[in-house]
Structure formats: structure tokens, C-alpha cells
Amino acid sequence: MRPAPGHRRSQTxxxxxxxxxxxxxxxxxxxxxxxxxxxxxFTDFDIYAxxxxxxxxxxxxxxxxxxxxTPLFWTALKNTFYFVLVGGPLSVAVSxxxxxxxxxxxxxxxxxxxxxxxxxxVTSLVAVAVVWRYLYHPADGLLNHLLSWFGIGxxxxxxxxxxxxxxxxxxxxWKNFGYNMLIFIAGLQNIPDDLYEAAHLDGAGWWxxxxxxTLPMLAPTTVFVVMITVIGYFQLFAExxxxxxxxxxxxxxxxxxxxxxxxxxxxxxGHAAAIAFILFAIILIxxxxxxxxxxxxxx
Amino acid sequence: xxxxxxxxxxVVVALTTTGCQRESADATVVxxxxxxxxxxxxxxxxxxxxxxxxxxxxxxxQIPWTAAHEKLLxxxxxxxxxxxxxxxxxxxxxxxxxxxxEPLDERVHLSATIQREDYFDGVLRTNVIDSVLYGIxxxxxxxxxxxxxxxxxxxxxPEPPATWDEMLRLCxxxxxxAASDGMQRYPMFLPxxxxxPAILLGxxxxxxxxxDRNTRAxxxxxxxRRAMELLASFYRKDYSPIGQSLITNMYDSFSDGLITMYIxxxxxxxxxxxxxxxxxxxxxxxxxxxSLDTVRPGISLPLGTSLVLFRQSKQKDAAWxxxxxxxxxxxxxxxxxxxxxxxxxxxxxxxxxxxxxPHIQAFHKQLLRLEPLPQVPEWEQIVIKLQAxxxxxxxxxxxxxxxxxxxxxxxxxxxxxxxxxxxxxxTR
Numbered sequence: 001m002r003p004a005p006g007h008r009r010s011q012t013x014x015x016x017x018x019x020x021x022x023x024x025x026x027x028x029x030x031x032x033x034x035x036x037x038x039x040x041x042f043t044d045f046d047i048y049a050x051x052x053x054x055x056x057x058x059x060x061x062x063x064x065x066x067x068x069x070t071p072l073f074w075t076a077l078k079n080t081f082y083f084v085l086v087g088g089p090l091s092v093a094v095s096x097x098x099x100x101x102x103x104x105x106x107x108x109x110x111x112x113x114x115x116x117x118x119x120x121x122v123t124s125l126v127a128v129a130v131v132w133r134y135l136y137h138p139a140d141g142l143l144n145h146l147l148s149w150f151g152i153g154x155x156x157x158x159x160x161x162x163x164x165x166x167x168x169x170x171x172x173x174w175k176n177f178g179y180n181m182l183i184f185i186a187g188l189q190n191i192p193d194d195l196y197e198a199a200h201l202d203g204a205g206w207w208x209x210x211x212x213x214t215l216p217m218l219a220p221t222t223v224f225v226v227m228i229t230v231i232g233y234f235q236l237f238a239e240x241x242x243x244x245x246x247x248x249x250x251x252x253x254x255x256x257x258x259x260x261x262x263x264x265x266x267x268x269x270g271h272a273a274a275i276a277f278i279l280f281a282i283i284l285i286x287x288x289x290x291x292x293x294x295x296x297x298x299x
Numbered sequence: 300x301x302x303x304x305x306x307x308x309x310v311v312v313a314l315t316t317t318g319c320q321r322e323s324a325d326a327t328v329v330x331x332x333x334x335x336x337x338x339x340x341x342x343x344x345x346x347x348x349x350x351x352x353x354x355x356x357x358x359x360x361q362i363p364w365t366a367a368h369e370k371l372l373x374x375x376x377x378x379x380x381x382x383x384x385x386x387x388x389x390x391x392x393x394x395x396x397x398x399x400x401e402p403l404d405e406r407v408h409l410s411a412t413i414q415r416e417d418y419f420d421g422v423l424r425t426n427v428i429d430s431v432l433y434g435i436x437x438x439x440x441x442x443x444x445x446x447x448x449x450x451x452x453x454x455x456x457p458e459p460p461a462t463w464d465e466m467l468r469l470c471x472x473x474x475x476x477a478a479s480d481g482m483q484r485y486p487m488f489l490p491x492x493x494x495x496p497a498i499l500l501g502x503x504x505x506x507x508x509x510x511d512r513n514t515r516a517x518x519x520x521x522x523x524r525r526a527m528e529l530l531a532s533f534y535r536k537d538y539s540p541i542g543q544s545l546i547t548n549m550y551d552s553f554s555d556g557l558i559t560m561y562i563x564x565x566x567x568x569x570x571x572x573x574x575x576x577x578x579x580x581x582x583x584x585x586x587x588x589x590s591l592d593t594v595r596p597g598i599s600l601p602l603g604t605s606l607v608l609f610r611q612s613k614q615k616d617a618a619w620x621x622x623x624x625x626x627x628x629x630x631x632x633x634x635x636x637x638x639x640x641x642x643x644x645x646x647x648x649x650x651x652x653x654x655x656x657p658h659i660q661a662f663h664k665q666l667l668r669l670e671p672l673p674q675v676p677e678w679e680q681i682v683i684k685l686q687a688x689x690x691x692x693x694x695x696x697x698x699x700x701x702x703x704x705x706x707x708x709x710x711x712x713x714x715x716x717x718x719x720x721x722x723x724x725x726t727r
Binding site: 052161 | 368
């Protein structure tokens with residue numbers, strides 16, 4: 001039985017009506033600003049323009065070309081990739097590992113540990129940064145103290161360009177893994193127990209069960225987690241902003257930090273908007289590649 | 300039950316907030332933004348002002364220095380600037396370009412408390428842009444040498460170094476002596492997260508930072524390069540530590556003798572007095588900065604902050620009264636007593652609290668030899684870039700030649716808009 005056309009139309013109208021508030025909000029606070037930023041990226045909007053709008057020039061692609069011609073942009077991009085490619089997998093692995101541990105039948109005090117691991121996620125980053133700066137202190141920090149037991153000499157974690165990014169990664173992973181861990185736990189709980197029981201009866205060991213049941217069944221969760229993590233990690237900003245301000249020697253300057261400095265410190269809005277769209281393009285390419293990869297392996 | 304409670308809460312909140320509004324409606328509220336420590340300390344001066352000006356109430360918002368520049372620009376863009384603020388005087392050209400500041404010539408002319416002649420010339424000049432006065436100096440900041448008298452004497456130098464050659468000889472001697480005693484010592488501390496040492500040396504070397512009506516960078520010129528080479532030698536020879544992480548507490552390092560000399564500003568007189576242990580209170584002293592030429596003292600920078608009135612302010616007259624109050628001789632002395640900041644008015648220096656303080660005398664000498672910095676809106680951006688290259692040079696990741704060449708390229712790009720404006724016959 002098909003509904004009458006009139007009935008259908010009123011249903012559509014009702015749907016639009018219910019969607020209207022959300023769409024309005026998205027339009028005003030997302031679509032319009034994004035389009036505005038796109039236009040901005042083709043202008044040289046700066047403090048002179050802030051004083052007098054007549055001083056804005058349309059410069060076409062010049063912002064984009066100039067960014068690609070700036071060594072600092074490539075440094076920032078390299079740093080960002082370093083963070084995504086090392087920190088991303090590390091973060092996913094740590095969250096999967098802790099999720100497996102907390103989901104294990106042997107684990108005790110599960111709720112307690114789940115809360116503890118999740119705590120960094122909801123703690124203010126500024127407070128976390130203060131504590132981690134103490135941990136990283138070259139002479140009195142806990143980390144160097146622990147390392148000295150193994151005969152490892154004083155490392156200037158945040159002051160040495162070689163170690164600054166690893167230090168940021170370590171802190172970021174610690175701060176964020178709890179969130180993905182919760183998603184993994186939910187994914188693990190959705191795997192039916194009888195699969196494991198059957199495998200157990202067939203004599204499959206822990207490792208076989210993990211590779212042949214847990215991992216495949218967890219694939220959709222993993223894809224989701226990896227995608228969200230990659231998108232989030234490409235936008236690295238707050239950690240270097242509060243810990244190192246992008247230093248030493250630009251070793252922790254990320255693309256978003258560069259954009260922030262250009263935009264809000266120096267008010268080169270056109271330039272900053274162009275950086276934002278370049279980053280958007282990079283993230284889009286990565287996400288599309290991931291989806292394509294998933295389709296191919298999924299079939 | 301719950302709902303009626305909620306209603307009561309709303310009613311009570313509504314009543315109290317409207318009540319507050321009514322109360323303050325009688326008085327004119329002047330919003331003041333203060334930076335860092337001054338933002339905190341200025342509060343102690345306010346009761347006196349509010350007592351003598353019953354119709355005016357002052358609210359102070361304290362802003363950390365690290366966020367101040369962003370915050371002020373954002374406030375201007377969002378049309379939410381305060382009535383008055385404390386502004387680093389190197390930022391004045393930028394905010395003047397924006398048209399954010401109110402010209403003050405007329406008001407100063409009519410003022411009974413503010414006389415232009417009473418200000419140190421080098422300091423007042425930083426507030427004059429295109430012969431219009433936009434700020435009233437609040438306190439001055441110029442850089443001096445702080446040194447450990449006892450350790451210099453032990454090294455065989457009874458007087459602080461008056462030239463940079465003497466300074467290098469002193470550093471070498473101290474380093475050698477420390478090495479033979481098996482001690483770690485940095486004779487000098489030139490922080491790599493400050494642009495001041497590089498600019499100070501550059502000025503002394505006679506380097507023009509910007510040329511062609513301030514539209515082209517000239518850092519790779521021979522004079523500035525000479526200054527950078529001199530600065531670099533402090534790091535290359537290990538006379539000064541690189542980076543900040545080793546010196547987490549400068550005052551402790553100074554008291555321990557890990558560092559023996561430091562170029563810094565007047566606010567540190569108060570900090571040193573408080574933080575250096577009592578048995579060393581006679582051991583440290585201040586001196587004008589060493590010189591590169593034959594004139595003593597060497598050139599230093601006219602830094603410090605000014606009080607500015609924002610053009611968007613709706614109570615300029617009330618705000619001006621508060622500015623006059625803060626700028627008066629009496630209050631600048633009172634402010635000096637609580638912060639250690641130096642008054643910009645010559646007459647204030649006759650006060651006993653300044654004359655009796657031995658650490659302050661060197662500043663007085665230094666204030667008479669200041670040179671102005673280029674007044675371009677891009678200045679802050681330029682020196683932050685310079686600071687980054689100093690760090691590269693200090694850690695030996697880049698040669699002076701390469702760093703200055705790259706700096707010129709970066710700065711020329713920053714000044715592109717300025718060149719275009721001048722070609723159009725536009726503003727300054």
C-alpha cells in the first residue's frame with residue numbers, strides 16, 4: 001500500500017520543519033563561515049584591511065603559492081606528518097591494548113581502571129601541560145630520573161629539537177587514548193561470546209582467537225577509530241601551543257599552530273585561511289584514501 | 300516541586316543582577332586592561348582614585364603578556380576594546396595604523412598634571428607617531444647589565460665591563476677559571492627567547508634594520524651581521540647557555556653563580572631584591588650596557604609601556620582622568636614603590652626612594668642614551684621572526700650569513716603591503 005502523494009508531501013514538509021533548526025545552525029555557524037574563509041583565502045586581508053576595508057586586495061592564488069614557497073610551511077607539514085604517522089598508530093595501538101586488557105575476563109576493578117584511563121581525556125590540557133612540563137624537566141624531572149636508572153643521561157625533552165616532538169607525542173597519546181579505548185571496549189563487547197567458545201573447542205589459542213575473531217569483528221570499529229584519530233591528529237595545535245609554542249627551532253610547529261599564529265597573532269587572515277584550506281585538502285585526501293582502502297579490503 | 304524551585308532561582312538571579320546594574324548606573328565605569336604583573340599591582344592604586352573621583356569606578360582586567368597582543372587585536376576586530384589599556388610602546392604604531400587609539404595632544408596640552416617636558420625624551424618619542432601623541436608613558440624599561448660584583452672581583456675585574464671587548468675578555472677569564480676549578484659556569488645569560496639582545500647589539504653596531512622608508516629589510520647588511528656575529532660568539536664559546544630549560548629559575552642560577560651576568564630590565568630590581576638570598580644582597584649590582592663605540596654608556600632601547608585611550612571608548616573624559624591620575628608624579632612614584640618599575644618622568648627621579656636605591660642609578664644614566672626603534676606596524680612580527688633566527692644561530696643550526704639573508708627575505712615579504720600602500724600614496 002503506497003501513501004497518497006499529498007500525504008507524502010506533508011511528511012516531507014514536516015521533515016524539513018524538524019530539520020530546519022539544525023540546518024539553520026549549521027548554515028550560520030558552519031557553511032557561511034567556511035565559504036567566507038574560502039573567499040578570504042584569495043585576498044590579502046591583514047591588519048591594514050582591519051583598519052580600512054578598502055585596503056583589501058584580491059590576490060587570486062598568491063596566498064597558496066606563497067605558502068608552498070615558504071620553508072616554514074614545509075617544516076610545519078613535516079612535523080604534522082611526524083605526529084600523525086607516529087602518534088596516530090601508537091595511540092590506536094595503546095587504546096586497543098588497554099581495551100583488550102579491560103575486556104579480559106581476568107581483569108579486576110574494570111570500572112575503576114576504565115575511569116582512570118579516561119580521566120586524562122576530560123582533564124584540562126593546560127593543567128596537564130603544567131604537570132608534564134615538570135615530568136620533562138631536564139634536571140629534576142621524573143622521566144629523566146627513571147631513565148637514569150638505566151644509565152641514560154640527561155635528555156632535554158622540550159628544549160632539544162630531536163626530542164621535543166616525541167615528548168609531545170607521548171603526552172598527546174597519554175591524554176587521548178582513553179576515548180578510543182572506550183569505543184574499542186564497546187566494539188569488543190559486541191563480539192558474540194559463542195564465537196570464542198567455538199574457537200576454544202576447536203583448540204584455537206589466544207593469538208589465533210585474536211587474529212581470526214577479534215580483529216575481523218573489530219574491523220568497522222577500527223576503521224572508525226583510525227579515521228577519527230587521523231583527522232584529529234592532523235589538527236595538532238593545543239599541545240605544542242601550551243608546551244613549547246612551536247619551538248625549539250620550530251621542531252613542534254604544526255600546520256594549525258602556524259595558521260593560528262598567522263591569523264590571530266599577526267592578523268594575516270588571508271594567508272591563514274589559505275593554510276586552512278591546504279590542510280583541509282590534505283585531510284580529505286587521507287580520508288578518501290582510507291575509505292578506498294577499506295572498500296578494497298572489505299570486499 | 301523542582302519546577303517551583305527553578306522559578307525561584309530565576310527570580311532571585313534576575314533580581315540580584317538587575318540590582319547590581321542599577322547600583323553601578325550612577326557611576327561611570329571605566330574599563331582598564333593591564334598586562335602581567337602591572338595588571339595585578341595597579342589595583343592597589345585604584346581605591347585612592349575612586350575616593351578622590353566619586354563618580355568614576357575602575358574595573359581592571361588582567362591579561363598575561365603572552366596573550367596580550369592577540370587579545371587586543373581580537374578586541375579591536377570585535378569592537379570590544381576597553382576604555383584604556385597598558386600597551387607595550389613598540390605596539391603603538393600597529394594600533395595607530397588600525398585607528399584604534401585616540402590622539403592625546405589636545406588633552407595633554409590642557410592637562411595640569413602631565414607636562415611633556417618632564418618625560419625622558421627617548422621614551423616620549425616612542426609615543427609620537429607622525430607627530431601625533433598617542434600614548435602617555437607609564438613606566439620605562441630599558442635594558443641594563445645585572446652582575447655579580449663578588450664573582451667579577453674574584454675573576455680580577457673590579458669594574459663591570461664598559462665595552463663588549465672587555466666583556467668577552469671577562470667571559471673568557473671566568474670560563475677558564477671555572478674550568479680549572481671543575482665548575483660549571485656561564486659568565487653571561489643572553490636568553491634565546493628574547494629579541495632584545497640582538498636588536499640592542501644591532502643598534503650599537505649602527506645597523507639600520509629597515510631602509511627605504513622602512514619598506515625593505517636590511518638585516519643582512521654588514522653592521523647588523525657584525526652584531527649577530529658578536530651575539531653568536533657568546534653561544535659558540537659556551538659563555539651563555541642556549542635555550543631555557545637549563546635555567547628554569549634565573550634567580551637561583553644567579554645566586555648559585557651558574558650565571559654571573561644578565562641583561563634585563565628594571566622589573567628585575569624588585570625580583571632580585573626579593574629572591575637573591577640576604578647574604579648576597581650586597582653582591583649584585585647593575586651597570587649600563589657595554590658599548591661598541593667610544594661613547595659610554597652603550598645605546599639601549601626605549602621600551603616600556605604606555606597608557607592609551609581607545610577611540611571607541613564612550614567615556615573618554617572619565618578614562619582620561621584615570622590616565623592623568625596614573626601618570627601623575629605622585630602615582631608614578633607610588634607605582635615604583637610597589638612594582639620596582641621606573642617612572643618615565645624626570646621629576647619623579649628626584650624622589651628619595653629612587654635616589655637612595657643604588658641599583659637604580661645605572662638606569663638613570665642609561666635613560667639618557669636611548670635610540671628609537673623603527674615605527675612600523677609590522678615591528679612585533681619582525682622581531683619575533685628575528686628571535687627565531689637567533690635561536691637557529693645560537694644552536695649552530697645556521698650561519699649568521701644564512702640567518703640574516705633568510706630574515707631579510709621573510710621581512711621583505713611582511714613589508715610587501717606597506718610598499719604597496721606607499722606606492723598608492725597611502726598612509727605612513
